[in-house]
Amino acid sequence: MPSARTSRRTDDSRPSKTTRIAGKLECAAQAQLLAQKRIPLATKHNNVNGTVATTCKKISLPRTLPRPVLGEVDLSSLAYAHPSLSGVPAEYIREHLPSTTHDMRAACKAVQTSIPKSTLPKELEILMNDVVAAACPTHMLAVFNDAPLSFGQKRQVSLFPVHDLVLRVHCTNLPTLPLSQPSTSSSHATVPVIPLRLPSPETFPLLHAYLYTRDSASLLASLRPSCDADMVQLAMHASRIHGLWRNACALGVIDEQLYNVLQTLWSSTLGAMQACS
Structure with a gap:
């Protein structure tokens, strides 16, 4: 089932591009300074x-x-994906989210899927059971690094089922997350695969x-x-x-x-x- 793409909206509470770039430059400068103060x-x-x-x-x-x-997370994207949270401060959501994630964590641990050996697909099917259905993950992260490969070596990719709410409310530097509301009424659910280089x-x-x-x-x-x-x-x-x-x-x-x-x-x-x- 094709995934709908998240439309871009503006929100005054989102930091400007200039502010975000300045923040990253400040962090880089601080890291460079502290790197000079090293312990042998x-x-x-x-x-x-x-x-x-x-x-x-x-x-x-x-x-x-x-x-x-x-800065703060993209509140417009958060509200678009979860309309019921529109107007709720992200800090408030982060503070109270852990008390509601027990079923989410259990569902992530219960997910069964496998990654194809050839190419990374845009979507994956996960096997539905009672634990997964209670809080079905919305996306599958395909995590990898960019270390150079030797001849014939294949890139190692690890799959992590996630709930977009947890990522959207905690992370300011996310790749685009398409809207995903997997159906739990059948034996399988289809979720988008998001490549994530870390x-x-x-x-x-x-x-x-x-x-x-x-x-x-x-x-x-x-x-x-x-x-x-x-x-x-x-x-x-x-x-x-x-x-x-x-x-x-x-x-x-x-x-x-x-x-x-x-x-x-x-x-x-x-x-x-x-x-x-």
Whole structure:
């Protein structure tokens, strides 16, 4: 079933193009400045006799993760896709949304589908069951990165069922989301496939879960390294934290708590790496 395309409307509450560009430039300038204030960390390895030696190789990491300067989400697009929310402040929706997303999260986890091996389709069918029908996802994100491929290598794409309300109310930098109201009256539902290029596809599941729940405790637990982690493990944790931060910046996620959690994790991980070096 073909998908209707979202018409463009103007809304005085949406930041102007000039404001958005200025905000991105400010964020880029801040990132460049902070990148110069980096912590050099020497790595360690175990000698044959069991002693620990410090190698000459060093890892240089920024002290802080700069926060993107963001405007508000596109309220006209949000109201067009969800007319019942017209006039409701996006901040209010974000604050109260987690209390209504239990069925949405369950539906996302229950979705069964497969991606064709040849080309990415514009639509996909998902198998309908009682759990999915209770809060059927509206779109399927096809997440990938733009890392260069070697000859004959295929691009890795991961599928994530989502509800457009969750994305529209949290993210200022979304690709165009066509209107989608999948029918739940048959054994299958057809949803649009949205290609989404992100810096760190492997950490998107963490961001996907957080946008539905805003559960900072779970996010902290999933990214906090163990007390006995070595330098290699700590570096892996730092990479995941940084990847999640890059995804949030790329999507323009509006959530002060998220950036607070990421900075807390980043600082504690850097501290552990310094103690280990």
